[in-house]
Amino acid sequence: KNQVEQSPQSLIILEGKNCTLQCNYTVSPFSNLRWYKQDTGRGPVSLTIMTFSENTKSNGRYTATLDADTKQSSLHITASQLSDSASYICVVSQYYGNNRLAFGKGNQVVVIP
């Protein structure tokens, strides 16, 4: 079973609307959580990184939240644009050894006009 589960697997939203992506993880002990954006046919690009003590972090219209107690994170996209169409990957780091990264399968978002 994957240590990082993302939902929904895919969603379609209208341009200008908001959406929220979910990430649940079982990685322990926890070090940090990252969200990456991956455009089709491109490499992932870092959006945010949050440590245990951080509850929220924003990057433009992207806002990530973290609840380390329930092991949940969300990525909120505000006023979506066509360029937000991409896969959003949740990555969780384990706090030991070389801080191994556990990757989710991604949330596929399609923004339509």
Place this chain on the structure above:
Amino acid sequence: ETGVTQTPRHLVMGMTNKKSLKCEQHLGHNAMYWYKQSAKKPLELMFVYNFKEQTENNSVPSRFSPECPNSSHLFLHLHTLQPEDSALYLCASSQAAGIQGASGNTIYFGEGSWLTVV
């Protein structure tokens, strides 16, 4: 532009061919990585290099052979691949040597090389 350049972007090869993927990072990082990304599966770490020394091989078949001549360049040599090896191969780099997931160690990915084995 992330500072990590991969070539070629697309590669089609037969099962008996020998080809290589190339990666170059312009970020002054000390660690470089190869990842495999297959459809509907999480990214899979293949190899880790720190200061051009291999520090991790994640049980990758020997038909994949990495080479790291220096901290800025990384190759993945491909030989007698199988159709199931078709995937997007991502190169990445980071500042810290081997501490992949440390909070101050952002991983920068290249654009990837799409590999199709026929």
